[in-house]
Amino acid sequence: MERAISFTLNGKPARVTVDDERMLLWVLRSDLGLTGTKFGCGAALCGVCTVIVNKEAVRSCTVPVKDIAGKHLLTIEGLSKDEHLHPIQEAFINHNAFQCGFCTPGMIMSAYAFLLKKRQPTRAEIIRYMDDNLCRCGNQNRIVDAIQEAAAAMKGKAAA
Amino acid sequence: MKTLQLEDDVNATANGDLSRRTFLKFTGTGLVVFFCTGPLEAWQAAAQGVPPTVPPTYTEPPKNTVPTDFNAFLQIGADGRVTCLVGRVELGQGPKTSFAQFVADELAVAFDSVDVIAGGDTDVCPWDVGTFGSQSMRILGPIVRGAAAEARAVLLQMAAEQFKAPVERLQVSEGVITDAAQGKRVTYGELVQGKRIERHLANVPLKSAADFKVIGKSSQRKDAFEKVTGKAKYTGDIRVPGMVYARILRPPAHGATRKDVDTTAAEKVPGAQVVKDGDLIAVIHERPDMAEKALGLIKAQYERKETGLNDKTIFDHLVKNATPPQVMKESGSLAEAEKLAEPFELTYFHSYGAHAAMETQSALATIENGKATVWAATQIPFILRDKMAQALGFPKQNVRIITPYVGGAFGGKTNGQNCAEAVRLAKLVGKPVQLVWNRAEDFQYERFRPAAVVKIRSGMTADGKIVSWDFTVYAAGDWGSVTFYDIPNQRTTAVPVTGIAWQKMDTAGGLHPFNVGPFRMPAVSTSTFARESHMDVLASKAGVDPVEFRMRHLTDKRMRRALETAVKQSGWKPARAPSNQGIGVACGTWYKTYVATVVQVKVDKSTGKVQVERVATAVDAGIIVNPEITHQQIEGCVSMGIGYALSEEVRFSNGEVLAKNFDTYEIPRFSTMPKIEAVLIDNPELAPDGIAEPPIITMGAAIANAIHDATGARLFQLPMTPDRVKAALK
Numbered sequence: 001m002e003r004a005i006s007f008t009l010n011g012k013p014a015r016v017t018v019d020d021e022r023m024l025l026w027v028l029r030s031d032l033g034l035t036g037t038k039f040g041c042g043a044a045l046c047g048v049c050t051v052i053v054n055k056e057a058v059r060s061c062t063v064p065v066k067d068i069a070g071k072h073l074l075t076i077e078g079l080s081k082d083e084h085l086h087p088i089q090e091a092f093i094n095h096n097a098f099q100c101g102f103c104t105p106g107m108i109m110s111a112y113a114f115l116l117k118k119r120q121p122t123r124a125e126i127i128r129y130m131d132d133n134l135c136r137c138g139n140q141n142r143i144v145d146a147i148q149e150a151a152a153a154m155k156g157k158a159a160a
Numbered sequence: 161m162k163t164l165q166l167e168d169d170v171n172a173t174a175n176g177d178l179s180r181r182t183f184l185k186f187t188g189t190g191l192v193v194f195f196c197t198g199p200l201e202a203w204q205a206a207a208q209g210v211p212p213t214v215p216p217t218y219t220e221p222p223k224n225t226v227p228t229d230f231n232a233f234l235q236i237g238a239d240g241r242v243t244c245l246v247g248r249v250e251l252g253q254g255p256k257t258s259f260a261q262f263v264a265d266e267l268a269v270a271f272d273s274v275d276v277i278a279g280g281d282t283d284v285c286p287w288d289v290g291t292f293g294s295q296s297m298r299i300l301g302p303i304v305r306g307a308a309a310e311a312r313a314v315l316l317q318m319a320a321e322q323f324k325a326p327v328e329r330l331q332v333s334e335g336v337i338t339d340a341a342q343g344k345r346v347t348y349g350e351l352v353q354g355k356r357i358e359r360h361l362a363n364v365p366l367k368s369a370a371d372f373k374v375i376g377k378s379s380q381r382k383d384a385f386e387k388v389t390g391k392a393k394y395t396g397d398i399r400v401p402g403m404v405y406a407r408i409l410r411p412p413a414h415g416a417t418r419k420d421v422d423t424t425a426a427e428k429v430p431g432a433q434v435v436k437d438g439d440l441i442a443v444i445h446e447r448p449d450m451a452e453k454a455l456g457l458i459k460a461q462y463e464r465k466e467t468g469l470n471d472k473t474i475f476d477h478l479v480k481n482a483t484p485p486q487v488m489k490e491s492g493s494l495a496e497a498e499k500l501a502e503p504f505e506l507t508y509f510h511s512y513g514a515h516a517a518m519e520t521q522s523a524l525a526t527i528e529n530g531k532a533t534v535w536a537a538t539q540i541p542f543i544l545r546d547k548m549a550q551a552l553g554f555p556k557q558n559v560r561i562i563t564p565y566v567g568g569a570f571g572g573k574t575n576g577q578n579c580a581e582a583v584r585l586a587k588l589v590g591k592p593v594q595l596v597w598n599r600a601e602d603f604q605y606e607r608f609r610p611a612a613v614v615k616i617r618s619g620m621t622a623d624g625k626i627v628s629w630d631f632t633v634y635a636a637g638d639w640g641s642v643t644f645y646d647i648p649n650q651r652t653t654a655v656p657v658t659g660i661a662w663q664k665m666d667t668a669g670g671l672h673p674f675n676v677g678p679f680r681m682p683a684v685s686t687s688t689f690a691r692e693s694h695m696d697v698l699a700s701k702a703g704v705d706p707v708e709f710r711m712r713h714l715t716d717k718r719m720r721r722a723l724e725t726a727v728k729q730s731g732w733k734p735a736r737a738p739s740n741q742g743i744g745v746a747c748g749t750w751y752k753t754y755v756a757t758v759v760q761v762k763v764d765k766s767t768g769k770v771q772v773e774r775v776a777t778a779v780d781a782g783i784i785v786n787p788e789i790t791h792q793q794i795e796g797c798v799s800m801g802i803g804y805a806l807s808e809e810v811r812f813s814n815g816e817v818l819a820k821n822f823d824t825y826e827i828p829r830f831s832t833m834p835k836i837e838a839v840l841i842d843n844p845e846l847a848p849d850g851i852a853e854p855p856i857i858t859m860g861a862a863i864a865n866a867i868h869d870a871t872g873a874r875l876f877q878l879p880m881t882p883d884r885v886k887a888a889l890k
Contacts, residue, residue, distance in 0.1 A: 039396065039520075040519075079389075100252030103518050126830075127830040131831050141833050
């Protein structure tokens with residue numbers, strides 16, 4: 001059903017009038033022009049479309065847009081303020097935790113949600129949490145290093 | 161669909177002619193012409209979806225060839241910023257960074273002042289064969305270094321004239337030329353002054369390794385900021401006014417013919433347009449997911465073709481139907497040697513593999529006023545341009561391919577089927593059309609790494625010396641098939657692979673039931689798996705430690721050094737296998753890169769699951785341009801190597817590809833990754849060789865050998881899935 005749906009997008013009020021069964025990923029990418037969130041599998045199997053809804057990581061390719069009405073949505077575009085990068089982004093750069101970069105936004109958003117729950121995770125905990133985020137270039141070990149560094153950098157600070 | 165003819169280009173680069181020929185021509189007749197504005201801004205705009213008119217940077221020769229006019233590679237702005245243009249694309253392997261390092265050192269400018277346009281645009285970048293074969297450093301590297309070195313020499317000469325000083329007295333650093341004796345200084349930007357300078361200098365020597373400031377260092381990746389902020393644009397992120405998204409109706413299996421179709425329901429979706437053109441049925445819509453939804457409403461009946469082929473019967477089929485292999489190398493006399501030592505034969509199998517880049521095949525095509533602009537996720541922008549021009553009946557200068565960031569490729573973006581479809585649809589509907597394949601299409605229309613069979617018949621004397629080696633590879637190609645071990649009597653038979661041979665081997669050639677194509681180090685992983693597994697079989701038979709056994713048959717100094725280095729790094733404890741340590745070794749080489757790998761595995765005997773715990777790999781690839789990026793490439797090879805070794809298999813039945821998404825095709829995950837210790841053997845005076853592929857080739861055999869060492873079970877087929885491991889344990 002086509003209707004207006006209001007939510008908070010990267011800290012600002014947003015409203016779209018769309019078929020509310022459409023998946024959030026496509027509304028973000030085509031209606032809202034936010035292409036940082038990627039399409040990889042369409043079935044919540046790869047994690048490249050991960051965004052944050054009310055502090056939880058969700059696979060936007062399988063979340064109908066009606067489910068985010070009234071909620072807070074954070075995408076990769078909302079993570080850094082101007083040129084000021086979030087500690088997770090800084091850590092990804094420090095560790096070169098990317099190659100082609102296509103999975104990177106999803107990795108960073110997943111890591112963000114994880115660090116909200118678990119401030120000082122162990123390596124094993126990071127691996128378990130991140131295991132369904134796929135990276136074909138083979139940067140997993142670097143991503144674990146980056147998340148650990150980000151956790152240390154964020155110690156005592158609010159995650160956002 | 162067959163759209164590409166890679167033969168000439170691939171042959172030219174594969175045997176190194178391109179590099180040598182063009183480099184000589186280049187240094188002999190280089191003409192310095194600087195244009196000071198344009199390409200960077202034009203490309204940046206194009207990468208955001210605005211194709212502006214671009215001032216010609218050089219006159220492209222009628223026959224495709226790497227330009228000799230080095231202005232095609234380098235531009236110095238009035239502000240002193242340097243733009244380096246290369247036809248190699250950024251797939252994640254780092255050309256935006258490594259080419260900036262080359263230019264910074266040879267031109268003597270700051271690394272931060274160099275912007276690299278990597279492959280992005282056929283109207284802006286100099287012609288290039290494509291980004292494959294780990295050739296960017298080896299072949300294009302020296303050409304770009306030569307361009308920068310010549311430019312530096314010319315600028316110094318110009319400064320000397322301006323200062324009225326001998327050129328030998330001048331110093332240059334970070335784009336500033338100084339004459340200390342007179343206290344004068346001038347920047348490159350001031351010298352060039354937006355003017356056109358024509359001058360050439362022949363035979364300018366390249367800097368030696370001792371003088372490198374940036375080459376050999378882990379400079380910060382130039383793509384970092386854009387990639388961590390979501391600002392990096394990939395083909396599917398490009399938006400142009402009036403564009404629509406397309407989805408194409410696909411048969412359920414290769415070889416299936418459509419009997420009946422009903423598009424009524426799809427046509428009723430608001431905003432959807434069904435496009436029919438011969439066999440092509442597609443839906444376009446202003447929203448990609450709505451196009452997908454409408455496509456799902458099309459009812460179609462198909463008749464499938466019974467081929468009897470599936471992932472189990474394929475190997476017999478390949479051996480029976482393979483193009484007759486030819487002798488690649490023969491020495492000594494197998495017949496005589498087989499009298500000395502009773503030979504035995506073992507057969508090794510490799511299943512079909514998929515590239516499965518995170519970014520699926522993507523293109524956006526616009527056709528306006530007899531000119532086509534196509535954004536494409538491709539490894540071969542220039543070849544694609546020529547093919548699209550051919551398909552459209554346009555002169556090639558009226559087709560422009562723009563390649564923004566590419567989300568992984570690994571050999572899988574060398575075809576262009578998706579691009580041709582986007583162009584066809586754009587022409588049909590008269591609007592810009594974006595076509596991003598979904599994951600199932602991406603698997604279905606893969607050009608798979610070919611399934612293959614290798615037979616090795618070998619004989620060894622009682623003292624543990626291999627005297628005969630008869631190696632035949634079916635259906636994969638010849639690369640990596642000839643052994644580097646010293647065996648007096650040997651023969652290698654294979655089907656040589658050139659670009660066109662991929663097509664002879666695939667569906668059209670009647671051998672493989674699917675299209676096949678290059679996959680990160682084509683054929684070499686397959687041959688290396690067989691050879692290095694077999695070396696361990698022989699070592700065990702001889703009762704000798706596998707490393708010691710290899711060394712006895714090895715005189716190649718670089719290979720010995722690589723093996724010694726990997727063994728040392730791993731802390732290898734010599735023993736006859738199986739030793740219950742769960743360690744395995746393998747060696748391999750391609751072109752002039754040498755790799756030796758030691759892995760440690762843990763095998764769960766009840767489930768058959770193998771966990772690779774540690775990988776120590778030594779790589780000798782000549783001069784290392786950027787150690788950090790090199791490490792990343794090795795880690796990528798280890799990951800993808802574990803994938804093809806343990807889990808990645810394209811299952812199929814009668815033309816239906818059963819790999820449809822990441823639940824039916826298992827690629828490595830966080831929990832798959834071992835501790836990786838890579839040792840780069842630096843040979844600073846050797847030209848840089850390829851690094852993006854060679855470290856993958858040893859993974860299959862090293863893991864197979866480690867499984868054998870852990871359990872005593874020998875596996876002959878990749879991938880070594882839990883079921884196959886359990887079966888081998890019985």
